[in-house]
Amino acid sequence: MCNRCDERAIDRRSLLALAGFGAAAASLGLDVRSVVAAEGKKSALTPDQALAALKEGNARYVSSPQACVMDLAKRRADVATSQAPWAIIVGCSDSRAAPELLFGGVGPGELFVARNAGNMVDTATMGTVEYGAEHLGSPLIVVLGHERCGAVVAACDVATKNTKLPGSIGPMVKPIVPAAMAMKGKPGDFVDNTVRESAKRTAARLAASPILSHLVKGEKLKIVAARYDLDDGKVEYLA
Ligand SMILES: [Zn+2]
Secondary structure: OOOOHHHOOOOOHHHHHOOOOHHHHHHHHHHHHHHHOOOOOOOOOOOHHHHHHHHHHHHHHOOOOOOOOOHHHHHHHHHOOOOOOHHHHHHOOOOOOOOHHHHHOOOOOOOOEEEEEOOOOHHHHHHHHHHHHHOOOOEEEEEEEEOOHHHHHHHHHHHOOOOOOOOOOHHHHHHHHHHHHHHHHOOOHHHHHHHHHHHHHHHHHHHHHHHHHHHOOOHHHHHHEEEEOOOOEEEEEEE
């Protein structure tokens, strides 16, 4: 058990807080059950409340980065028959960028996650995200790029050196190359500029989906791009 768990009486609410959403739900004045939304309901969070919950979770991860004991059996049971994830994350497969951890220890049933190297949106990922937003009712999509992304480094090499990549890796990073071309010669770090530009372009691509744009227009959904810092653990939201 970690220090935080030792410091407080572990009633159900504090365990849920450690699982990621309880503290956010409490601070937002929301009923815990409506947030977990088992029993077939959709998340009660608005897009802005979901974004605030992710920011709060990441701040917790940065300030108190320790793996907490979660009541995983209870959490599993709560959502075994239905799910109502309150945020969708399109993230990189990078082993250092697990959304459930970097957003403060988020438990089963909370995040709907699609990951691939370079956090791109192909047909499978687009369908996954549309399903999460339209069918499961998640109010927020975060495209989460990260510092020193290997897929972005590869795309930058293609853009500057015409590097040939083996197998399916070349076609996989190809959608990142236009972002790298756009960032060539710009001030600052080429790879990091491309990480940011690619995440923003992916968010724009998602926003062009008729299903998702309809939800955005109805203020039921927000789509944002972000960058995760491998060094300090902070998630920065990109304008
Ligand atoms: Zn990556």
